[in-house]
Amino acid sequence: MAVRGIGAKPLSERGKIEVRTVKPWEEPGLTRAGRVIAFLEDLPITAGSLAGTTMKIRPWQRAFLEEVYAEDETGRRPVRTAVLSMGRKNGKTQLAAGLALCHLMGPEAEPRGEVYSAALTRDQAAKLFQEMTAILQAHPELDDRANVIRHSKQVEVLFGDGAGSIYAALSADAGSKMGLSPSFVVYDELGSAPNRDLFDALDTATGARDNPLMMCISTQAAADHHVFSELIDYGLKVQAGDVDDPSFHLTLYAAPADADPWEAETWEAANPALGDFRSLDDVTRQAAQARLVPSKESAFRNLILNQRVAAVSRFIHKVEWEKCSAAPDLAALRGRTCFGGLDLSAGRDLTAFVLVFPGEGRMFDVVPKFYFPEAAVKERSEEDRVPYDLWARQGFITLIPGATIDPGFVAHELAEAASLYDLQKLAYDRWRIEDLRRELSLLGAGLPLEPFGQGFRDMAPAVDLLERCVAEGLLRHGGNPVLKMCATNAVVTRDPAGNRKLDKSKANGRIDGLVALAMALAVSGRQEEEPLPACLAQFLDDG
Template sequence: MSSPSERAHDPVTAWAKDALDEKIVVGELVAAAAERHLRDLRDGPSRGLYWSVEAATRPLRFLPAMLSITEGAKVGHPFDPLPWHVFCAGSLFGWRRASGRMRFRSGWLETGKGQAKSPLMAGIGIYMAGFYGIERAKVFAIGQDKNTANVLFKDAVAMCRATTPGHEDGDTMVARGEAIVRGEGDNAWKIEFPGDGDNVSIFQSLANGEAVSGPKPTLVAADEIHEFKSNASIELWKEAIAKMPGDALMLLGTNTPASTQIVGTEYSDYYQKVAKGEFEDDEAFAFVARVDVADRADVFERPEVWQKALPALGVTFPLENIQGRVNTAKQLLSTAFSVKRLYFGIPIGSTDFWIAEDAWSAVQGLVDEKKMKGCKCWLSLDLSQKNDLTALTVVWIDAKGHLHAKTFYWTTNDRLKERGLADHAPYETWAANPDVALTAVPGAVIDKSFIAAEVKRICAEHEVEFMAFDPAGIADFIAACEDIGFPVWRYKGPKEAKGVGLKLVSHAQGKLVRFEDKQLTMPRSIEKLEDRILKKTITIDNSPVTYSCAANAAVDTDGQNNRAFDKNRSRGRIDGMVTIAMAVGAADNELEEAKKSPYATRGIRTV
């Protein structure tokens, strides 16, 4: 826990410690951001990153000294930064590179509604435009449209026109000539901050798609990211930020986007991975305030967790505000969905997690292959297209009938980083971690002999019943098995003669189910996997690759409620999810020959 002197000297680090010591109510993603800060204090210098308390606290002193609150119950009071503001603004300005330049080039601020994101972004805009010390600084507020862009810009205008704290009524930045607002009333469109000579810094509002010639931005603040229909303007401004030789920042603010709000969802997913350390991006800051997955089912009944998504709760955001919304949401389903997303950070939408994510999380655990020896097991294989992911899942059944699933992955080392960026997956980091079962093989195409050798090893060490396979590309795998002297044979039904070696059983991938035979099909396998998850009769090895596949998965359903994973509609690689379903379907299979009639042995009894 931080001491009073530390809180006074370094309030950012003190906040991070208090968050991890549970002195502050935070969710897992915010805790991850706090942990990242403390970890970088220790390890950052080895990467050329340095922490400056002076640089961190300067904007925190500026806000209450120069700006007043312009709306709400505390209108007219100095803009004292909220505790979460302290951590975010302090982190953005306090972290530096060896050159002295700001470390972060982008910042993501995601909270529930009403948590003073826009006023914070407006205050940072005024600070960087007029008081940070950059000559001819250019700050832009952008949005999906002019109205969205003006949300934070109007806050900035109001702050410039408001009485400065500690001054007589009417003594404002505008009255003193420190800021010139272009445009009357709500039609203001630009703020100018005169400097020495002809030097003028600006803070300007631009709608999505609007541009200025040769922009050299100091700050681009984009609010309401969940409303963006395209990421084109964001990426263009990011490129402009990247070209700046000195301090420059892209600051993105949002409520939790719905799953169907693709732009916001993709950015949120990326910054969540940055916060959790799944992506190593030293130039990206992430603060994602949501309730945890385990809180979602009964969030309306648990006020003690609300602050995880509402960090201003009880300070500038009254408890009764959210209580009223919750009471309404309990009565109206449509309101319940919007309240869960907008206030508590629960993603809502048709492309959300393929099963209840809390149920999925509940069955994640350690699957120790050595402890599974002697248990019957089944394999499943999904071969990649040349250089994508190849997945092999093993499912063991223990004496109690509980399943244990572990998945092994292969990809190619060629262009690994580029493919990781395209797939939003840190392949380089995963491949370098010995605890993650992802192997990056040499070359541009996955050599199937690597997979054949691993299957051979598993068969030598475990009691393998058979391997289910996706028919696509299986001929290459069989050829690889022949090359290494590992016998396999394809099962074609109970009436066919058995072969020698590992039994291979075809697993259909589409939604079609044929009831005249008992073949392995995806609708049956998904149903069996879903039942196992909901009943908690399976443990799935807690792999970041597998979790990523599960989060990406989309399920397609036909008129008979037959379901299959749809790679075209999924948000990324889902190979591990496919093989887990296949392996569970194999373990709970119905391929045995039909049991003989009891009449064959005891005859027909008559009464």
């Protein structure tokens, strides 16, 4: 076969161009990182104001590459996972394309290697592929050895370093990635991925290689439970010395949470290329708009300042919530007085049961439990872009057999909790409560159930108490990730009198756990009062 791929040069014409005897990355005395940098600086820039010149690795890029490609005493690269996070438009696409070529046919290439670039969509995956092919077309020596297959977004190495290797562009919206054996993966904008499936498939597939590398280059995700947020948090623990893991490296450029977002010094913290190939005028323009238009501030903080900021304003401040992450002593809580909140879900959603234990100094120990129908957890994980399935494997969610929430299973869980603790009151939303009452009756469990309206009348004091407990650090919730997700998602609405309630309809995700916590706190201190007429109580509960 003379030609491989549409537009490919005939194989008979390969290997006839004049090549350099010693390429820049083959110069003696270079370190492993030095060889990578020399290869990158030999690559042409194909677009923008610097088109026609070659890449020049900046000091901040050099520092990252020297950390990632450092060798141990055996000559191996310890780093297997490398994370680089910074604001948008700091040259990540060209760096990612250059590194993919370096592992495909440069000094990091291996025979019959498999190099992949991963992205959110096919269009985004195609962007990196197009950058790589543009570089190849402008670099005759590399292009002579490469066979570009455009319809499938692949590149084959025909001879020389990396002979028999293949590159392919993958996207999260494509089908199964099973059967791959990557030697190098660069995941572009992992912070935008809808779920962790593609990341996990590629990460676990590297096990067959001797010295693989996965590199994630992205702006931060907005949510703490996102896979990219987990990688950054892990990397910060490695940096702090809390975790000893030489296989993991993090380089993070992000503006501090308490920094003035409108100061140029703050912009520089998240944009290492600012004033170089990252336009200062463009950032100045976006900052001016975000300062005047509140709806744009969150996007500016996330995309430009690289802060972990959601797109909407939340009820609970993240820093205050995390200050309450001390873990309760579960063994010491047995037999202790407690109060509960129960938020029963619709048939295929999350059910939350939260207990609070009043302690000394106005403190509350918080013990949350969550339930999900086993048959629906995978589908809901994908729909909500939340790792319910992972949390279930970690023990933070109890899976109920079947496709819907079984009230009998929940009733058994409530009865067991009542046998372990001195449960004084269990507040509940009226949704599906009759099914639960019936199941409790069959178990002979006489629980102290107390109805709790979801309107402003009942929820306003509960919201006030919850906010005060979080702000004053009066909770010990143990950092439960499901409860943390609910706290992150929670938003409140106000009535004309200024009363607030947690609003599920306006929340961008599940808040069931926080609703249950608010109810439990409220009944722990609720004073006895004369009941209102039924019609008036119902009117107020309806908000």
